[in-house]
Amino acid sequence: MKLFKSALVCTVISSAAIVLIPLEEISTSWENAMRFAVPIIFWAGLAAEQILFGLCRKNLGGAAEKPKKNKAFTAACTAFAVLLAAFIVMSAANIGANAAQFVVLSLLVLSLRCIFIFRGKCFRYYSEIKDVKKFGKRDLAEKEREVDDI
Numbered sequence: 001m002k003l004f005k006s007a008l009v010c011t012v013i014s015s016a017a018i019v020l021i022p023l024e025e026i027s028t029s030w031e032n033a034m035r036f037a038v039p040i041i042f043w044a045g046l047a048a049e050q051i052l053f054g055l056c057r058k059n060l061g062g063a064a065e066k067p068k069k070n071k072a073f074t075a076a077c078t079a080f081a082v083l084l085a086a087f088i089v090m091s092a093a094n095i096g097a098n099a100a101q102f103v104v105l106s107l108l109v110l111s112l113r114c115i116f117i118f119r120g121k122c123f124r125y126y127s128e129i130k131d132v133k134k135f136g137k138r139d140l141a142e143k144e145r146e147v148d149d150i
Contacts, residue, residue: 007052011117014045015110022099053117076114083108 020038087104 003052003056007049007056008117010045010049010052011113012110014042014049015106015113017041017045018106018109019099019103022102049113070118073115073118076111076118080108080111080115083111 017038020034020041023034083104087101087108090101090104
């Protein structure tokens with residue numbers, strides 16, 4: 001479970017780096033530092049996220065099953081649709097400052113990545129670990145045996 005939560009933190013950090021782009025224009029002393037910091041934060045967060053999700057997938061046991069829809073996936077899809085519409089309207093009508101568009105873009109990237117996370121194998125890893133903690137290893141093994149007997 002720590003791997004999954006750490007990967008989600010890396011996802012948020014990577015997406016939040018996009019919000020820092022407008023800060024380049026605030027002062028010249030930050031300009032050079034921000035030019036290097038933003039891409040490094042973005043790509044380091046993205047790389048760490050993928051490594052941690054790879055470890056989650058490696059720890060999965062059993063046969064692969066088709067991903068199921070869940071509440072988190074539905075919420076991420078809804079957020080993505082709303083944010084995409086808002087971003088298109090803001091860009092087309094030139095509404096809002098540059099910074100507001102970057103905030104919406106950052107949230108758009110985050111929601112898109114959440115769609116992939118909550119629909120994939122990594123969410124199955126999170127769900128299995130949660131079930132093991134909730135029911136205990138013995139109870140979970142007994143439930144698996146009952147399913148196999150049926």
